[in-house]
């Protein structure tokens with residue numbers, strides 16, 4: 597069997613599962629709940645963990661005066677806090693959200709980062725997993 601034939605066979609085998617995956621995407625949205633939590637955790641590690649304890653990733657890390665995600669996740673209004681974190685002190689000086697006007701032009705005291713609105717959804721999905729612990 598030639599190389600071209602072999603790879604055609606491989607594709608033939610994979611095609612049904614690809615179709616299933618595509619159907620799952622349609623059913624659950626871009627990433628699905630589990631995928632979003634994983635993405636949110638990666639974003640939290642990348643952007644939030646230098647100040648916040650986010651979970652076991654940096655249990656003894658973060659900045660002492662900054663609330664841990666565990667504590668924030670168990671507040672009754674955690675959803676609102678996380679959905680609007682970028683507008684809450686001190687974040688406007690450190691984060692850009694494309695399409696959202698920052699209410700301060702103060703220079704950042706640390707390196708600035710960018711999150712897109714869909715990143716915030718993923719972060720919230722990750723934080724929701726902390727509530728079950």
Ligand code: HEC
Pocket residue numbers: 639640643644645646647648661662663668677678681684685686687690706711719
């Ligand atoms: C430069 C340090 C820093 C970074 C980076 C940072 N935070 Fe914070 N965050 C803080 C501090 C400090 C507070 C406490 C503010 C207060 O209590 O006044 C806080 C509070 C919060 C709160 C509670 C807000 C409120 O009003 O109760 C949420 C939610 C939050 N952060 C989410 C995030 C998320 C999500 C990220 C990453 C995408 C992040 N933070 C990155 C420093 C940071």
